[in-house]
Amino acid sequence: MSGGVDSTACALLLLQHHDVHGFFMRLAGPDLDKQEQRARAVANQLGVDLQVIDLSHEFSTTILHYFTTTYQQGLTPNPCMICNHTIKFGIFMDAILASGMDAMATGHYARIEKDGDTYQLYKGSDKTKDQSYFLARLDHYQLSRSLFPLGEHQKEEAYQLVEEHGFTDFRGQESQDICFLGSTPVGQFLSERIPQAEQAGRIVTREGQDLGVHQGLFHYTIGQRRGLGIADISPWYVTALDPETNSVIIGKEEDLYRDRLLIHQPHWLQTPDEGQTYQVKIRYRHQGADASIKRIDDRLWEIHFETPQRAVTPGQFAVIYDNDKVLGCGEIE
Numbered sequence: 001m002s003g004g005v006d007s008t009a010c011a012l013l014l015l016q017h018h019d020v021h022g023f024f025m026r027l028a029g030p031d032l033d034k035q036e037q038r039a040r041a042v043a044n045q046l047g048v049d050l051q052v053i054d055l056s057h058e059f060s061t062t063i064l065h066y067f068t069t070t071y072q073q074g075l076t077p078n079p080c081m082i083c084n085h086t087i088k089f090g091i092f093m094d095a096i097l098a099s100g101m102d103a104m105a106t107g108h109y110a111r112i113e114k115d116g117d118t119y120q121l122y123k124g125s126d127k128t129k130d131q132s133y134f135l136a137r138l139d140h141y142q143l144s145r146s147l148f149p150l151g152e153h154q155k156e157e158a159y160q161l162v163e164e165h166g167f168t169d170f171r172g173q174e175s176q177d178i179c180f181l182g183s184t185p186v187g188q189f190l191s192e193r194i195p196q197a198e199q200a201g202r203i204v205t206r207e208g209q210d211l212g213v214h215q216g217l218f219h220y221t222i223g224q225r226r227g228l229g230i231a232d233i234s235p236w237y238v239t240a241l242d243p244e245t246n247s248v249i250i251g252k253e254e255d256l257y258r259d260r261l262l263i264h265q266p267h268w269l270q271t272p273d274e275g276q277t278y279q280v281k282i283r284y285r286h287q288g289a290d291a292s293i294k295r296i297d298d299r300l301w302e303i304h305f306e307t308p309q310r311a312v313t314p315g316q317f318a319v320i321y322d323n324d325k326v327l328g329c330g331e332i333e
Contacts, residue, residue, distance in 0.1 A: 003038030005170035006107025009158035013149040022050040025092050027059040029180035053095050068193050071218040074243035075315030085137040103145050111151035112143050119143035121326040126154045133284045136319040136329035137267050190218045201246035214248045217241050223311030257308035263301050263318050263330025270327045279321040
């Protein structure tokens with residue numbers, strides 16, 4: 001229970017058929033006490049016991065470390081992907097199950113279906129809120145002990161449900177994309193944790209032409225246009241980051257498109273068939289595109305898109321779908 005609309009709607013649906021206990025995951029970041037108080041207030045109104053599990057140390061040593069070191073490597077991290085697998089459906093779930101619960105339920109918009117002896121992950125019915133992308137690293141065991149009551153529902157149904165039960169102040173209170181940042185800009189957060197990352201370097205074209213100076217690679221990501229400070233007839237975009245030379249590589253719009261990428265150390269819920277066409281999302285808000293998958297070796301797989309995709313970003317995750325079913329994912333290399 002986070003104190004938000006989705007976990008509250010989730011609890012209301014569960015209370016119709018289950019014995020429900022609430023758990024609050026205390027991590028790291030701003031307004032933790034306020035969040036915990038809100039979760040307690042919701043739990044009290046629902047008549048549900050709430051237990052706080054403090055994972056702030058584990059979160060800092062895993063997710064915050066991953067976040068900062070990934071930026072240092074010139075990559076763009078996806079902390080929610082890593083957190084779901086290692087923290088929320090890892091240490092947090094273990095603690096919940098150890099306390100005597102049969103399963104952990106969350107307010108995610110995704111669906112789980114049993115297929116023989118395994119559990120498969122599917123997109124949520126509300127395609128505008130589907131969160132299966134962020135859950136693609138979960139394994140069969142984690143899925144077998146998880147419940148997603150909102151998976152078959154629309155977001156508006158969640159609002160209506162909580163409002164019918166007296167919760168009238170949820171609208172407009174959507175959670176932050178990166179929960180531990182709050183209102184702190186990424187650049188400020190990183191400069192406070194790794195001051196040495198504020199190292200100036202060159203902004204150069206793909207041909208090696210020197211066009212400017214940057215103040216730290218972590219201020220930039222693939223596809224970025226603003227903040228380059230370079231005037232030209234047509235806009236410049238970040239096309240690559242090179243930590244070895246501490247350089248930001250820039251190009252024009254057409255330079256942002258790629259028809260293939262590599263993923264490393266993929267996680268499969270169901271191994272894809274080589275030569276078959278699947279749908280691949282290269283970031284959460286990507287619509288997905290048709291592609292074929294080819295195994296290179298034990299570590300690498302190649303994804304070949306039928307149509308070139310814009311701003312393929314190393315460090316992000318490519319998630320492979322067979323229609324609504326999640327087959328697996330891998331970090332873009």
